[in-house]
Amino acid sequence: MLTKVFAPAKVNLTLHVTGQRRDGYHLLDSLVAFADVGDRVSLRAADALSLEVTGPMAAGVPADETNLVWRAAALFDVPVAITLSKHLPAAAGIGGGSSDAAATLFAMADLTGDKVLPEGATDLGADVRVCLMRQAARMQGIGEQVAPIAGLPPLPAVLANPGVDVPTPAVFKALTDKSGKPMARKLPKWPGVKGAIDWIASQRNDLEPPAIATAPVISDVLADLAALPGARLARMSGSGATCFALFDTRDAADAAAARLAEAHPEWWVTPATLT
Numbered sequence: 361m362l363t364k365v366f367a368p369a370k371v372n373l374t375l376h377v378t379g380q381r382r383d384g385y386h387l388l389d390s391l392v393a394f395a396d397v398g399d400r401v402s403l404r405a406a407d408a409l410s411l412e413v414t415g416p417m418a419a420g421v422p423a424d425e426t427n428l429v430w431r432a433a434a435l436f437d438v439p440v441a442i443t444l445s446k447h448l449p450a451a452a453g454i455g456g457g458s459s460d461a462a463a464t465l466f467a468m469a470d471l472t473g474d475k476v477l478p479e480g481a482t483d484l485g486a487d488v489r490v491c492l493m494r495q496a497a498r499m500q501g502i503g504e505q506v507a508p509i510a511g512l513p514p515l516p517a518v519l520a521n522p523g524v525d526v527p528t529p530a531v532f533k534a535l536t537d538k539s540g541k542p543m544a545r546k547l548p549k550w551p552g553v554k555g556a557i558d559w560i561a562s563q564r565n566d567l568e569p570p571a572i573a574t575a576p577v578i579s580d581v582l583a584d585l586a587a588l589p590g591a592r593l594a595r596m597s598g599s600g601a602t603c604f605a606l607f608d609t610r611d612a613a614d615a616a617a618a619r620l621a622e623a624h625p626e627w628w629v630t631p632a633t634l635t
């Protein structure tokens with residue numbers, strides 16, 4: 361039996377860094393949503409664990425035991441042959457590895473019938489827990505506290521990545537002020553797409569300045585996204601370098617994505633709906 365699971369891109373609509381723990385990990389307050397674009401994990405029972413990485417964004421992604429997909433599957437007793445089809449850029453702030461790991465955990469649970477996640481599952485990465493949720497959520501702590509958020513309307517978006525790898529630890533290291541203000545304790549009720557975008561625009565991604573210091577091309581991506589017709593907001597996701605713009609309608613996002621892709625054929629550009 362072949363089990364297939366979609367691994368959506370994670371987008372940090374907001375990312376406030378509110379403190380740092382003694383072990384170096386940072387305290388976050390983030391509104392996270394998921395895109396209708398992503399990777400695909402498929403697996404079947406086999407004699408030994410194996411991984412093949414395919415797809416348009418496979419270049420440079422490890423196909424060995426360092427891949428989070430491999431590590432997630434290895435937590436189970438059943439050996440499987442896995443195919444990971446990469447459509448998302450790696451090391452890009454959209455949780456590719458974490459989302460792939462979460463999808464693998466779902467696929468393995470489906471295959472084995474296990475109802476409880478194996479020990480170590482959520483230690484695979486700080487974003488794995490939110491990626492297991494697969495719906496808009498508020499993420500706090502270092503990523504271990506996740507609560508679903510109701511009432512966020514589907515948000516039309518363009519995602520763009522200039523092709524530079526931005527390692528997450530380097531960006532956190534370059535952050536100077538680690539005590540940003542959190543989001544309001546109670547998130548507002550958003551009156552539709554326009555109201556939600558207005559509110560998101562009033563929040564921040566505190567990792568933008570250190571990521572731009574690490575990879576200055578990110579400021580070009582933000583400027584080009586902000587200049588697209590109909591763009592209401594441009595912001596970076598996670599620790600970068602992927603940035604997103606939000607639009608009032610999916611038609612506007614589709615047209616803007618086509619325009620940006622034409623201007624920058626060397627960038628990864630896609631329209632998406634975030635939920």
Ligand SMILES: C[C@@](CO)(OP(=O)(O)O)[C@H](O)COP(=O)(O)OP(=O)(O)OC[C@H]1O[C@@H](n2ccc(N)nc2=O)[C@H](O)[C@@H]1O
Binds near residue numbers: 385388487528
């Ligand atoms: C920044 C965020 C925001 O959603 O996203 P990405 O940019 O990775 O997509 C995440 O917190 C990243 O999650 P993830 O990529 O799973 O992180 P991990 O592999 O656990 O950690 C990579 C490194 O990031 C730093 N790190 C991560 C999370 C956190 N709350 N504080 C940190 O300081 C640590 O240096 C850690 O060694």
Ligand SMILES: Nc1ncnc2c1ncn2[C@@H]1O[C@H](COP(=O)(O)OP(=O)(O)O)[C@@H](O)[C@H]1O
Binds near residue numbers: 450
């Ligand atoms: N399934 C995977 N997909 C992409 N990268 C992976 C995967 N598993 C492990 N990695 C490694 O993790 C690093 C971070 O990738 P990723 O999780 O996509 O980034 P981010 O944490 O910025 O969202 C990559 O450089 C890559 O070497």
